[in-house]
Amino acid sequence: MASPWALPEQLRLRLRLATIDEAQATDTIAGAEAVIRAALNQTIDEVAGDELVLVGNGRRLLNLPEMPVTAVTSVTVGGVLLVDGVGYRWNRYGNLTRLGYDACWTLDEDVEVICTHGYPVAPAAVVQVCLQLAARAWVAPKEAVAAESLGDYSVTYDKQRTGQALTDFEMGMLERYAIGPASR
16 A cells, blocks of 8 residues: 555644654554545555456446546456557546447456556545544544443444544545546
8 A cells, every 4th residue: 555645743733632642643544544445445545557357248338446547558358458549448537448349348258457546645635534534533432332232232333423434524525536427
């Protein structure tokens, strides 16, 4: 992975603390990054030369699982290397379009793609949400009980109260960094 999206010092300033345990702050920020990556189903950080194996869908358009796509080095279908601009075209939104008269991505056939995707530096909105989530997790109780039973003892924890869940507002801020519609 790339360098962290935020530093312990940024978290310290956000929390208005005189000092901060750097190891714990680093861990809290890493946890916030993991929550955001999981919510968006995106790596976010730049990955160069990533090898993706997709499955043909019988249509002209195939969606790569990450964005933004900044380069497509090669596309191979059934052992045949396609030529960019002749056999396929791509865009930054992760859309891979098969070119040619009546051409489509062969149904259930592996499509091997080598590409570069993600951001060299995390976008400001992503960093902002990361710091908000880390700050909430820092000050919230580590375990918040939402429900408790006595017979056959049962406990349910509430992630909303432990600061480990993204708010609707934060998801709205992050929405543009998630995979969108098949075409834009």
